[in-house]
Each structure stands twice: as C-alpha cells, then as structure tokens.
Amino acid sequence: MEVGWLLIDLQWIHVDYFSKKHSGVGLKEAGFVMKANDDLKRRGANSLIWEGAKEKDILYYKDSILTLAQSNAKLYLNDQTELQLSENTLVTIEEPDDKTKSEIRLRFAKGDFKARNPTNPAVIQGDDWVVNLEKGSEISLRKDKDSYEFEVISGQAKLQTAAGTQSLGDSKIFKLGTDKEIKTISKNKDLQWKDKKPIRIYVYEEQGQVQLDWQGEPSAVIVQKAGEAEVTQNISSDRSTLQVPLKLGNYKVRLSGTDGFSESKNIEVWRAPRIFLKKPLPRDRIPAGRPVEFVWTSESRIKNYQLVFKSKDSIVPVKKSEPLEDNAFKMQFDNDQDLSWTVEGIDAEGVRVPAFYESPVFIREEPLPAPQLKTPKLFDLDYSERPSGKLLFKKLNMWLKLFESRAEAKSQYDITFQWEPVPGANKYTIEVSATPDFRNPVLMETVQALEFTWRNVKYQKYFWRVAGTSAKGKLGYFSEALEIKLEDIKKVQVAKVSPLIVTPPVADLPAKAVMPKEALLVEAKPEPVAEVMVITKPNSSWGFAWMPGYKNVQANGAENIKLNLSGGVPLGLQLQYQTAQVERHIYQFTLKRSQQEFKPTPASEFALQKSLNLSETWLQVERAPVNRNYRFGFVAHESFYPIRTSSESMALTPIIAFGPKISLASAFSAEANLKSVGLSLLYSKEAYELNFDYEYKYYFSSGEKKMKYYLGTSGNALYQLKSSQTSTQVQINLLIGFDYF
Secondary structure (H helix, E strand, O other): HHHHHHHOOOOOOOOOOOOOOOOOOOOOOEEEEEEEEOOOOOEEOOOOEEEOOOOEEEEEEEEEEOOOOOEEEEEEEEEEEEEEEOEEEEEEOOOOOOOOOOEEEEEEEEEEEEEEEEEEEEEEEEOOOOEEEOOOOEEEEEEEEEEEEEEEOOOOEEEEEEEEEEEEOOOOEEEEEEOOOEEEEEEOOOOEOOOOOOEEEEEEEEEEEEEEEEOOOOEEEEEOOOOOOEEEEEEOOOOEEEEEEOOEEEEEEEEOOOOOOOOEEEEEEEEEEOOOEEOOOEEEEEOOOOEEEEEEOOOOOOOEEEEEEEEOOOOEEEEEEOEOOEEEEEEEEOOEEEEEEEEEEEEOOEEEEEEOEEEEEEOOOOOOOOEEEEEEOOOOHHHOOOOOHHHHHHHHHHHHHHOOOHHHHHHEEEEEEOOOOOOOOOOEEEEOOOOOOOOOOOOEEEEEEOEEEEEEOOOOOOEEEEEEEEOOEEEEEEEOOEEEEEEHHHHOOOOOOOOOOOOOOOOOOOOOOOOOOOOOOOOOOOOOOOOOOOOOOOOOOOOOOOOOOOEEEEEEOOOOEEEEEEEEEEEEEEEEOOOOOOEEEEEEEEEEEEEEEEEHHHHOHHHOOEEEEEEEEEEEEEEOOOOOOEEEEEEEEEEEOOOOOOOOEEEEEEEEEEEEEEEEEOOOOOOOOOOEEEEEEOOOOOOOEEEEEEEEEEOOOOOOOEEEEEEEOOOOOOEEOOOOOOEEEEEEEEEEEEEEE
C-alpha cells in the first residue's frame, strides 16, 4: 500500500482522485507564496515527497514549508499574516483549534524566521514551548545550536514552557536553553545600525567581506551563524565601521555595549551563480559601426542581467546596458577600441550578483575575413622506430627518462592544423582550447605558414580556430570554433611525412580497407574552463650575461669555526646554450662562475687572518620535453667550506658536488620573457647540498630580431650539511646580457 501510495504521489501511476489538480480538494487554503526561489520546498499533509514551490502557489493547512541552503521565502497567510523564512528553515501551518476564529498556528522545527500578524493573534509552537503572539506584533525566532532565541521587534507575546509563563517585550532578548530556563538580555537603544535592512552578498569563494556601519559606542560585535556558537570580536569604542569576513551561510549580528545589545541584523552570504559568456568568444574581433549580439548563459536565480563594458586600461565601465530579462543583447561600437565585456546579475530582491569573469574583445574597422579551416592530420609517434640523435643525446635520454612522468608516454601524437590563405594576411594566429569558450587556451601560436604542427598532444577532445593578421599587426575575424576528437581523427594517414615522424603500422588492416578522409568536426558548446598552458616553439639559441650580485655566507665548522660574511660579488658571468629539438626534447646547458674577496676588518682584530677568496661554479645540463614547462637534469657545483689553519685564522677548502635537478620554466625562446625556478639535491664525499634557484629575464628587443638584450635577476639559496656542520649561502644577482636566436 505504501509503495502504491508513493507511485501515485510521484504521478508514475495516474489515479484521478489523487491527481495534482485535485490535490487541494477537501483542504482549506491557508495563504500563498509571495516570494520564493528554486530551493523552496513544500509537502502536503497527504504527500510523501517534497515538491518545489514558486511564487503565487496556494498553501493549505497542514502544509510543511522548507527552505534549503541559499534560499529564503516570504509567505502571506490568512488575515494579512506574513512569514519571512531564512535558509534551512522548516515550519508547518496548522489548523486553528477553534475553526470559527482566524487564528494562525505554526509549528517551528528549525531555522530562523520572522512573523508579523497585524489583525489577528498567532500561535507558534516548538518542541516543548508555545509562543502566543498578540495581534499587531512582530517577532523573530531562531533555533541555534543548543537554544532557542526570541526577539519581539514590536508588540507583545507570551512564552509558555514547563517552568511557567514569561511575558516577552521589545526591550529584551529571550533565550531558552536545554536546561529549560529562560535567560534575558537587555537591549541598548543607543546602539543602532545605520541601515537596518538585511544584507545579502554573493561570493565565488568560500567567504566574503561584509561592511558593517553603526551609531553608538559598542565594545564588541557578536556574530552568530545559524546552528553554531556565537563569536565575539572586541572593538574600540570610537569605531563606527568594520569589515567582517564571513563564510557561506546565514548570520545574525549584534552590537554589544555596557548596557546591553543592539537589535539583530540579518546577513546572508551566498555562493554566486556563475554566468558564462558564450558569444563573442575571447579575443574576437567585432566590426565597428554594426550591431553585434552578445550572448551568455541564463541562471534561474537571476531575474535581470546587465551587460558591462570596460576599457583595456581601466576598471571603470565605459558602457552599461539597461537591466535585461533575456540572456542576449545587441550592442554597437563606432570606433576602434580594445574592450572587455562581462555580465552582472540582479536577483529577485534587487541584490547585485558580481560578474564571474571578463572576456576581451577588439572593435575594428573592416577586419580581415576568417580563414577556411582544413581537416587536421594526426601522426601517432613511436620512439622505437624513429631515427636516433647524436650519441650524447641518446645516452642522456636513457638516463633522464627515469625522472619523467609516465603520463607523457601516453601522449605521443603530433597533430597538424591547416587552413586556406586570407587576402591581406601575412601571419596567422591559431588557438587550441580544451573547452569551446577559449577562455584559457592550451595553445596560442602565431606563424607565417598556412599550417602548424602541435607536438606531443595529450589524448583528449580539443577545439581550434584561426585568424589572419595583416602586415600592420591588425588581427582579423577568427574562424568558427571547431571540435576535433583524436579518437576519430587518428585514423587519418599521410603519404609523405618528415624524417622524424614514422607512420603507425597498418598491417592489421584489411587489404581493401578505406581510411576516412576527414575528422569529425562539431560546433562548440559551452563547457567548464580548463587550466592554461602556453605552448612555444623551440629554437637553437645561446646567450651571455654579466652577473654582479650580493652574497651572504653563514657557516658553523669544526673547532668552533663560525663564518658570517656578506658583501658584493662584482665578478659574475653566465653562459647559456640551448639546442634545437632532438627527439621531441630540447637540451639546455648553463655555466655560471662568480668570484669575490672578503677582507677581514678591522685588520687590528684579525691580525693573522688573510683575505678569503670565494669562488663558485655551477654547470647544469637540463632536458625539457617540447611544449612542456618542466625540466629534468644534472648539476655539478664547486663550492667551499671553512677549515681551521691556526688558532686565530681560517681558510676555505673546495667541495665539488653532483646531483639531479628539477625545474619549472617557460620556454627559452624569442617570443616571451624567461621565468624559471628549480630545486637541486647534490652529494659529494664531504657534504650534502640542497639548493633552490630562480631566474627571470625581461627582453627589450622585439621578437623578430635574432639578437635580444635583456635585464633580469637571478638568485639561489643553498643549504650545506657536512657531518654535524652546516652552512647556508644566499646570493642575489643582477643579469645584464643578450641572447641570440
């Protein structure tokens, strides 16, 4: 019987008597829903399931009303009684004992709500208490972790418990704990909020900053999240404002002073609904002087949208639309300009929802037409069948592969993108993204040819598009974003391939098998955003830099040796060389050499101590997969350690250590500044060393020149352990040099 009742209630079995259109038959109307959102639930007396409730839905006696997280509602009951329910609140509308009277009876189970009855008395019942509310009164009820709180905002009420009856007035706050005793807290009317309206903010993180403003001289601010204990923050009496960090949830905030508390202020911190920008895509060119449609995703919790435009160099909007009900709008721009566009939301109660992100667009007069895309071609690579490089690189491959991720071995594909020429274009920009919104592309490359080969491609779905660029650097329209699935396109075979690419064997195919000629191309659809990884093209290069710096050495050696030296390093040199691609990898060699002299001062206190000459050499060999930002390699380091030569003098003994290194770095190329950080673990017979280093180069020359001058900085922090003796060295360098590509 219960299973049958449930199936009828879910309308999986249709029975006229129990159909939804007859659900109100025999029940007395108690009111209706004035305001609601998607998370308001209603369950009738004869139902087993919770149904969604919306504005203007009829409510009946014995209905239970539930608000979920980030939800609230306003109910209008008979005789003008109003209920305002906060999130996670459950009440039941009960029939009056005397049906001839228009009395409202509510059963309160959990949460936080306000009740106002201007014309008739009301009764609110809890687990072991009853509140009788006189007509014309307004009361706020809240169930906290271990107690109930009653606050009469206006009028009078009586609280009945097993211990007796307590009159409730608007001059005090009443709390009923687990011990069944009623505690009272006086209100201080000198402490007032400047704005008594509830506060709601939308955030994308786990918490947000809420601005509180008041009048009076409180000593503390008391914040209480629904269902949790109070948190008190002491403040100075001369303050009148405070920024409070609050996590997601519903809060009551009060001001505390010597003569009592202020009235409570409700604060809601809700997670903002995300609006994704669909059209135009990021970095699209928009024709000047013509209306262009902007499209974004809709959200049920947002009532209106506002389209906002900002200039490239300013956060102040340059243009805003009127509040819009639809998720699309046409706008026109008459002049060349670089803009970003975004969409803000406005909920049903007029609270603004901040934009999720911005998308750059460029207004241009007569942009170049979009290229016509061709079917991409894929090559399935097999290292075992490819020609070997030089003997040195072959041996380095054998050793360095031990440090590489196994994931790369599963991504042995090269894919070639091709397109038709565009009149007036001398370069082309290709973008590849794991998602069709192109917000965070995995590849952005500018080439002069009509094709581009992307190497070491991860096996997944991608979207790609191309735009032409004129000789003056003006980018044209992007082509339509197309989807490419590697599982479909990988069957494409090419008759002629480069010497470094071996076509996968096809011996297992039938003799008359016909391979498909085109990949599956599907129009892009919005998906979640992927992380960005900029791909660059490796070139052979070398560079030289003068490397002056500052060094600090602190060492604790044997025989009570303590070394603490600081000073400039005037002589420092750096030489770098990077190979072109060798078997899908590049190799970088770096040699660093620095020298400095420390003179003991004053000489009268170090009569027997000679000057200390410090020299340091680093030799690094690193191997980097093409189109990856991680590197593995080996390091040789010539360093030093203090030893005792007499009772009043010391000298430095050299130490040479070797070890592996791992680093994260941008590609060493002419197209971008170089940034890298690395970690090394070195070993010698005398000591162990742990070294952290970084380097940054800022190029002054344009990317089209072979010789590029740069100014940069580098440094390292070295920890050295020899038996029980330790040493730390910190050095910061200025880089002044050039690279030749």
